Amino acid sequence: MIAWLTPGALAAFALLAAPVIVHLLARRNARRLVFPATAFVRATQAAAVRLRRPTDLVLLSVRLGVLALAVLAGAHPVVVTRWRQAAWNARVSRAVIIDSTSADAGAGRQLASQEAASAFRSVPIESADLADGIARAAQWLASAPPSRREIVVVSSFRMGALHPEALSLIPPGAGIRFLRVGTPRAEQTAALSPVTGWRGRRWQPTVTVSREGTRTSWQAVGGPDANGEPAKWLTVVSAPADVAAGDRARRAAVSFGVPSGDDRQKVVVSFAGAADAQGQPIHTPWIARAAEALRRSELLADVDVPVTARERDGTMIVGAPLTASSAAAPAVVRAAILAVRPAVLADQTLETMTISDAQLAQWRRDPAPVSADVVATLARGGQAEGETASRWLWAFALALLGVEGWLRRRTGRGALREAHADAA
């Protein structure tokens, strides 16, 4: 079987017409010679017919051969023999994914280097997200030379680190193996972002995850803001008659606590009747992110208030079609706060449970042998560049070119003799 790395180059076979045309045209240019014994030369029909056939079929054949070989070489053919296929099957291209969040990442790197050493080609991919690592590994394998292909994942495999969806990114025919390193501690503790405003103070939440469950403890770390007005980045505007109601709604929302964040990201919540609630379409990334969070807000879904999000001069404008005196107004303001400054985020590195060995064994897949079809696919992708027969074809073409030159010189000498006779 022959696979072509550059099949488009085969279109250059049209060039083979060129020498044929040249020979045909050369044929029609019969030289005129004065010859005294012309009376004995038979101008047969056969001679006239031959005039329309190419001259010097041997030279023409050699020239066609040179061109054909050059075109074939340009198309980069890969000849897949049984022997070559066996050689390809004997080697493995391996992408080793190292989970940088593993409990013992150092041991993981050591294990990865051992795996790489036994591979024909290998690449280490370090990532905190195994799904991202698998995607990158699949991308690298797609450009690997013909060989069996395998992904090795080195991780402690905390629960949630790997999903079946991520495994679907593995290319067909490629295998996957899992090497577990380290064991998560039985209990993990992490300090989360401070929260301001709850009970007029600043609080430091701490999360503790264990096999039994997750608990959060809060510790007061300071008084309220200096001016007694936390969340100055948040403004509520309403109809003049509802200004007091709007202020109440704001204070109510802040009283649940405001996670720490960037005070430059300002938000205006505008209730019905507010004088200045105009805005433009969103183009600032953090406002777009907050608008999306607002759209998915469960709080707004509970009160069933459709809000709009726009921006003006880098400030997010949240428009609510209800008055500030409405009972749902504090929920709208609170939803806006959480959209801009999300509540405590769960950190998966705190996970203490792991994916079971049985599950990993179920996901494991051995690399498939290199089939001719796979080689064709690889060849089309250009991964079999070093395996092409192009250099041999070029060498053969050069040898034929030498033969062509010799034939041309020989023909030239014959023509010269005739030219001398003609000149004489």
Added chain:
Amino acid sequence: MAFSLDPVALAAIADLELVSRRIVDGTISGLHRSPFHGYSAEFSQYRHYRPGDDLKYVDWKLFARTDRLYTKQFIETTNLWCQIALDASASMNYAGGAGVTKFEYARLLAASFAHLVSRQGDAVGLVTYADRLTHYLPSRGGQAHLRSLLLALQRTEPGGQTDAASALARTLDLLKRRGLLVLISDLYDEDERVDQALKQAAHIGHEIILFHILTREEVELPFRDDVELEDPETGRLVLANGASAARPYREAISAFLERWRARGATSGADYVRVFTDTPLDAALRAYVRRRVLGGAA
């Protein structure tokens, strides 16, 4: 001493007298008797036989009486009348790969022949022709006449179609007595009238020598590609592929040459085929030796 003279080099020398003399010197060196004979000779005296003398001139009766060998000597008189007819048609202006045209070769041959005949004291004349006679010099002896003949040869240029039959007929009219007629031509004018003219000449009693001048290319047709061949006399064009036309051509030209050889045999003519790449003195020497040793004429 025999060595060859390159026809191309000879043709490049303008002095035809010098060249022809050089050729003749090479041709007759070592010969003890003339290759051409007249019809009468007047007895002059006896002299003692010397080794190398022709035995047919030994007087055997005198030997019987005196027991000594004596050779008869004759008064040398002009007894051979030679007329050279040279084809100066356009077809003779072809050189092929030899570098010298057939006409240049034939002109040298004619000059050498004239020199040879003149040197043995005989009369020689010249006719050049194409579609008509272009030069006519009657047969005469002497150095002055030879120079005139060579000058006429020098001035002759080939051109026009061949009408050998008319030229030969006219030449026969002009010849006043029996003699030697030397025709130097490529003989492409092959028709019945030429045949008749040759037979008539033989019938009258002329001795005929046909020098058939050819190039190798005319025998082999060495072209391989497509060629458009132009007849220099008629201007006729023939389009042919050299490779495919070669075989039938060679068969046709072989038949043509064989016909001329047969004509020579039937009319009693001496037919000599000469290729222009053959050194002229060598060709002439070979012919003369053959003639002397074979006792021709």
